[in-house]
Amino acid sequence: MTEESQVALQEAEKRQVAETEAERTRDRLAFVPRADIYETDDAIVVVADMPGVDESSLDITLENNVLTINGCVEPMQPEGYSLTYAEYREGDYVRSFRLSDEIDGEGIEATLKDGVLHLNLPKVKEARTRKIEVKAG
Amino acid sequence: MLMRPFYRYRSPWSEMARLQREMDRYLDRTPRGSWWSEAAGYPAVNVWTETDAAIVTAELPGIDPESIDISVQDDTLTIRGRREREEMEDLTYHRQERRFGSFARTIQVPFRVQGDEVNATFEKGVLRISLPRAEEDKPKRITVRTG
16 A cells, blocks of 8 residues: 655654643643744734644633643544554643733734634734834934 | 554454553553554544444644545545645744645555445544445354254
């Protein structure tokens, strides 16, 4: 049997949260979600892959410029079935980011679709890039 | 790709492995040994089985379910799809860890599948494919008549 892998999408393995990174209150595996972070003129956007997480099991906090994402996953257990072959494991997702710009905590928007979290973190007005004109003397 | 054998018949060894796995899960630690297989491609899959059916699951966050193509032939399941990156302008990336592109994964299930009864759902970025065993592949029960 051949595997028609077209490269590009690989790295199927999930990165597990190191035990020393955080004390977990839940007796569950925890993974670091893969994330993209980008910045526009007026916001920082975090996009994170968190398959298995829905709105009700997601918790986002911002404290002292540290953004923490916590998503809980209910492990699958189809009734009457047993797991006979496994390549991935299920677990929660935990990740923290230190944000460099001042973020307007009130304006944070989060959406979750198909297991992908989009976080829009608007910068406070003062932190937005301002163009400083140099006047000729 | 060579598939690892499925435990079609529950041998004492598979039972041992199952117990070990449950212990590992219970103790919340990384299982050692061969049970957890290295993913042989994207996406990584898990296979659940019972006598006359199998469920294959895969984590495919951010993939448009419309773009997932599932095909089954005899005992072979193929999942294809593509994850598109949104095109955006005027931004600076600080981190790029998410992967995009096409994928195709072929796996073998322990029996021939009733192709017209395959059923797939996609929820929270998790694909779940139910594969019932083909009628002609099911073991026949033979009743012994007394003379």
